[in-house]
Amino acid sequence: MYQYRHLTPEQKAEILQYRKQQGFPPHSPPHPVQDQQFYLLSAACYEHKPRINTLSRRQEILNQLFTHFIEAGSEILAWVILANHYHLLVENIEFKKISEILRFIHGRLARQWNLEDNLTGKVWYSYSDRAIRSERHYYATLNYIHYNPVKHNYVKSPYDWETSSVHWYLQEKGRDWLRSCWVEYPVRDYGKGWDDLS
Template sequence: MYEYRKLTAEQQAELVKHCLSQGYPPHSPPHLIQDRQFYLLTAACYEHKCNMHTESRRQQLLDMIFERFGWSGNEERSASALTTNLRICAWVVLPNHYHLLVYVENFDILSELFRRVHGALSRQWNIEDNITKRKIWYCWSDRAIRSERHYYTTVNYIHYNPVKHGLVKSPYGWVETSVHWYLEGCGRQWLRDCWTQYPLQNYGQDWDNL
């Protein structure tokens, strides 16, 4: 998004033309790999503005995601989801973006799920802030999980994200993250071993330019 703005008008037109020729949307990131089981999904607020600046809004988003997407940690909660062939395995919600690690059987359902969640929250938050037609969300992107190592490194990346962005000093200091669920279900030693065995290194570098 931000690199696109740095291009000249001619360069922008050429880039859009190339995207269209490849069958991609003109500005949103293309979803190239759609036949895997696990994905890291990322959604960002428009221009990375902190539209989820309060804990209540972040929790509001999580509640709606759990309701529509399903949650692997609670079968009763998952049963009310829009679809039963998608489960959330890890998550974090920050003031201007969020990450989900999901299992999905039908990739085609994701666009509609994001549209419903983002649409409902955009209307509600604009009413709350007395703002008309404000664009809350930019887009969502996906990264296919390639291996067991990639999966657990992604879990670590998600849990470390609040620390990476300087919001807290410890992953346990952030509320809207699945690290607390893993802590309760797997234990602190499991999380430590996972961190040691699957280090981040340069994982996720520059992703926040979405």
């Protein structure tokens, strides 16, 4: 996503032309599939800076997300909030509301956190969405979300990260269910290449 800045003008023009041919917006993530039941939503802080750097901020954004998605008639089925990005697995969202909800939450929190940190400038990059294509994709996504704090070296075990739905699943489904889900739907290279320029 930030590689674009280091490209030559010719390379930038080539990428923009390709995106235009594909019907993608020039610089923001495309949203090609808008009629599925489940989506993985991912949002990152600008330049991946750790602006969600306290437990209270992570809990604050999680509370905001739950409040606004429920008001929109959607359900958050899995989540993880890290220091510089988050992932949500959501169901039954009216697609155009995703952008409205995230713009509202991100705008409010950006102002608040910039004041608290005595900073100015962008806090958020954007968000991306991935339509869930199958049962296997659904459960691999669930595992990807829960494993994310380990993947990014925050903790050694998913159970050690506080702002994750793994604790809800542990309580509701049990450790055996989570373990069998992990074995049956491994993460492997899940998400590899998602940040490619095209």
